[in-house]
Amino acid sequence: MPDARSAILTRLRAGAPATVTPPDEDFAPVAGIGMGGEERLARLRRAMEAVHTEFLDARGADWVPAIHAWMVAQSLPSLILAPRTEPGRRIAERWPGLGAGPRLIPYDRPLAEWKAALFAENGAGLTATLGGIAATGSLILIPSADEPRTLSLVPPVHIALLEVARIYDTMWQAMREQEWSRAMPTNLLLISGPSKTADIEQTLAYGVHGPKRLLVVLV
Amino acid sequence: MATAEFRVSARKALADPELRANFRRAMDGLMSRRADLFARAGDWAGLRALGAAARLRALARLPELLERLEAKLVERGVRVHWAETVEQGNAIVGDILRRRGARLVVKGKSMVSEEMHLNHFLEGEGIEVLEADLGEYIIQLDHETPSHIIMPAIHKNRRQIAKLFFERIKGARYSEEVDELTALARAVLREKFERADAGISGVNFAVAETGTLVLVENEGNGRLCTTVPPVHIALMGIEKVIERLDQVPALLALLTRSATGQPITGYVNMITGPRRAGEKDGPDEMHLVILDNGRTRVYADAELRDVLRCIRCGACMNHCPVYTRVGGHAYPGTYPGPIGKILMPQMLGLEKVGDLPHASALCEACTEICPVAIPIGDILVRLRREGTRADSRAVQGAGARRSAFESLVWSAWAAIYATPVLYRPMVWTLTRLGGLLPRGLPGLRDWMRVRARPRFARRSLHELARRAGLPDA
Ligand code: SF4
Numbered sequence: 064m065p066d067a068r069s070a071i072l073t074r075l076r077a078g079a080p081a082t083v084t085p086p087d088e089d090f091a092p093v094a095g096i097g098m099g100g101e102e103r104l105a106r107l108r109r110a111m112e113a114v115h116t117e118f119l120d121a122r123g124a125d126w127v128p129a130i131h132a133w134m135v136a137q138s139l140p141s142l143i144l145a146p147r148t149e150p151g152r153r154i155a156e157r158w159p160g161l162g163a164g165p166r167l168i169p170y171d172r173p174l175a176e177w178k179a180a181l182f183a184e185n186g187a188g189l190t191a192t193l194g195g196i197a198a199t200g201s202l203i204l205i206p207s208a209d210e211p212r213t214l215s216l217v218p219p220v221h222i223a224l225l226e227v228a229r230i231y232d233t234m235w236q237a238m239r240e241q242e243w244s245r246a247m248p249t250n251l252l253l254i255s256g257p258s259k260t261a262d263i264e265q266t267l268a269y270g271v272h273g274p275k276r277l278l279v280v281l282v
Numbered sequence: 283m284a285t286a287e288f289r290v291s292a293r294k295a296l297a298d299p300e301l302r303a304n305f306r307r308a309m310d311g312l313m314s315r316r317a318d319l320f321a322r323a324g325d326w327a328g329l330r331a332l333g334a335a336a337r338l339r340a341l342a343r344l345p346e347l348l349e350r351l352e353a354k355l356v357e358r359g360v361r362v363h364w365a366e367t368v369e370q371g372n373a374i375v376g377d378i379l380r381r382r383g384a385r386l387v388v389k390g391k392s393m394v395s396e397e398m399h400l401n402h403f404l405e406g407e408g409i410e411v412l413e414a415d416l417g418e419y420i421i422q423l424d425h426e427t428p429s430h431i432i433m434p435a436i437h438k439n440r441r442q443i444a445k446l447f448f449e450r451i452k453g454a455r456y457s458e459e460v461d462e463l464t465a466l467a468r469a470v471l472r473e474k475f476e477r478a479d480a481g482i483s484g485v486n487f488a489v490a491e492t493g494t495l496v497l498v499e500n501e502g503n504g505r506l507c508t509t510v511p512p513v514h515i516a517l518m519g520i521e522k523v524i525e526r527l528d529q530v531p532a533l534l535a536l537l538t539r540s541a542t543g544q545p546i547t548g549y550v551n552m553i554t555g556p557r558r559a560g561e562k563d564g565p566d567e568m569h570l571v572i573l574d575n576g577r578t579r580v581y582a583d584a585e586l587r588d589v590l591r592c593i594r595c596g597a598c599m600n601h602c603p604v605y606t607r608v609g610g611h612a613y614p615g616t617y618p619g620p621i622g623k624i625l626m627p628q629m630l631g632l633e634k635v636g637d638l639p640h641a642s643a644l645c646e647a648c649t650e651i652c653p654v655a656i657p658i659g660d661i662l663v664r665l666r667r668e669g670t671r672a673d674s675r676a677v678q679g680a681g682a683r684r685s686a687f688e689s690l691v692w693s694a695w696a697a698i699y700a701t702p703v704l705y706r707p708m709v710w711t712l713t714r715l716g717g718l719l720p721r722g723l724p725g726l727r728d729w730m731r732v733r734a735r736p737r738f739a740r741r742s743l744h745e746l747a748r749r750a751g752l753p754d755a
Contacts, residue, residue: 067364067365067366071348071520071578072345072348074578074579074582075348075581078578078581078582078583078587079342079344079345079581080342080584083343085335085339086334086338088332088335088339089331089332090332090532091328093531170562172562174563175512178476178510179476182475182476198545199535199546201550207561208560208561208562211561211562212505213510216502216505216506217506233531234534235528235531235532238527238528238530238531243492243527244491244492244526247492247493247494247527248554249553249554249555249556249557249561250553250564251494251554252505252549252550252551253550254548254549255546255550257548258500258501258502258548259500259501259548260416260500260501261433261500261542262415262416262417263420263435263460263463263464264307264440265307265433265436266440268460270468271464271502271503272414272468272475272501272502272503273503273506273548273549274502
């Protein structure tokens with residue numbers, strides 16, 4: 064409705080303040096606070112565990128068998144993965160050698176072609192991350208053609224790989240160092256725990272629409 | 283909606299002990315969680331200054347930023363629509379859905395869609411709309427409107443919700459367990475997400491620099507609505523735009539902390555366009571509807587413009603002694619509580635809801651708590667004044683509350699005080715005989731309904747001063 068557009072903009076221009084002296088911004092409250100590496104991890108972990116995120120420390124070990132063992136222990140039937148990503152390839156390679164365990168399902172076609180099957184699957188989805196944020200306890204995800212958005216959204220369990228060296232102090236620091244604003248992807252996500260709600264009497268309940276569990280694998 | 287409505291509905295709400303207990307418990311919880319978080323982590327003053335600056339900068343250049351946002355979105359393949367009124371907004375959404383042959387729509391929480399009464403409109407078009415946020419789903423089942431902008435079903439307790447689910451969801455087992463109730467809603471809605479032809483969402487911040495829509499939520503329903511269906515329609519008011527992406531962290535921190543006392547929500551979903559070639563999911567068509575609905579008029583007044591800073595965190599409600607006692611449904615219009623009292627009279631007109639700015643003790647708890655430092659108290663007073671000023675064009679319905687009797691009383695008052703020969707005998711009479719005024723006197727009767735009878739001092743200040751030997755001015 065082009066007439067609505069010009070009517071709105073004309074009214075705004077007519078009402079706009081004549082002289083504009085926009086207030087200055089002091090970013091100190093959101094800038095990095097110079098945490099050490101271990102402190103960053105500890106902060107992130109504390110914040111995420113407070114909202115029921117689970118952690119698997121696979122640093123210094125091979126993370127593929129670690130995930131395999133965890134999934135077997137949790138009796139999870141399947142693992143959906145992004146076959147063209149580095150972690151996806153590594154799992155596909157190693158999984159058969161690890162013995163009986165969850166079935167691997169590659170996310171290799173458009174959602175529309177297997178929506179019902181994906182929604183019916185009762186296992187986990189595995190994604191990489193672009194790092195973490197210590198102050199708020201968040202993971203940074205950029206879904207892509209190879210790693211679709213629904214991989215971290217529809218399966219009841221989300222397993223996310225986090226490189227400990229890529230944890231930033233704050234969101235502000237992460238977006239500046241990773242230069243998000245230069246080329247925003249179609250979707251950029253911060254995930255800070257499994258799906259939750261407090262809509263009934265302020266009582267926290269987990270897994271209302273998204274994943275019921277979130278496992279962060281430290282690598 | 284008659285002017286008397288708030289008075290009537292407030293009295294009804296006050297007489298409902300279950301409702302009052304539900305709000306009291308919820309507001310106490312929200313307040314203490316927020317206070318804990320800011321006490322532990324936070325440069326509240328610095329963060330607030332930064333957030334307020336971001337909003338002020340955006341408002342200072344609003345028309346330009348809206349154009350920039352539009353250009354960026356179009357570049358990324360989003361179709362942008364403008365609506366001056368809710369009717370236009372509804373028609374735009376209806377057209378998009380009709381063209382796609384959509385029968386089933388899932389919707390994330392959006393207060394702008396409440397403003398538009400979009401569900402009602404779409405149902406009239408034969409389109410099924412399902413609210414996907416758990417709180418919104420609960421009130422939709424009960425044909426209610428949100429009683430709080432962040433926690434729409436806050437007025438209900440678990441027994442009431444258990445009964446509602448048992449009665450309205452086919453095959454539901456009666457349970458008062460929150461986990462079971464949540465699982466029940468999950469099962470119903472999951473099937474709808476899978477089948478939905480379109481998803482509708484609100485917008486928390488729209489970044490002009492990159493054309494990014496930022497959506498904040500905990501449940502994942504917003505991500506599902508904006509990812510799984512083939513069409514995504516986002517709705518926002520013209521004031522939602524901000525200049526740059528690096529302003530998001532401060533606003534986000536203020537929003538989630540003020541709203542629910544969380545350092546961040548479970549999901550922060552930043553969307554910059556529909557699915558690109560090769561991507562396996564995400565909507566193939568994306569729209570943004572930008573709604574005015576009275577906001578340009580608010581913008582035109584330098585003082586009232588501050589209302590448009592609002593980031594819809596709900597903290598002013600949680601801290602409002604009036605809201606906590608009467609609950610959200612007592613307020614006419616979409617937005618309750620302090621923000622509603624300064625916004626709804628401007629959207630609906632003072633002739634309709636001119637009593638709202640008066641439903642306040644001016645305690646300023648809201649002003650103190652507002653994360654973007656909106657001078658809510660000053661604006662309440664300004665709107666009270668607008669209600670009696672027939673010469674003002676700042677607000678629709680200005681002067682609607684002007685009463686000839688009241689104006690007469692004030693003019694007489696002014697005249698008496700400026701004329702010693704009238705003033706002296708009046709004060710002498712009131713100090714000596716004021717106690718004999720009949721309780722049935724119009725103004726006095728209203729005053730005494732909830733307050734003690736005012737007592738006149740036996741000597742006026744004037745007399746006391748003279749007696750103490752102070753010279754007359
Ligand atoms: S007026 Fe302030 S406190 Fe109230 S909802 Fe808006 S931003 Fe929050």
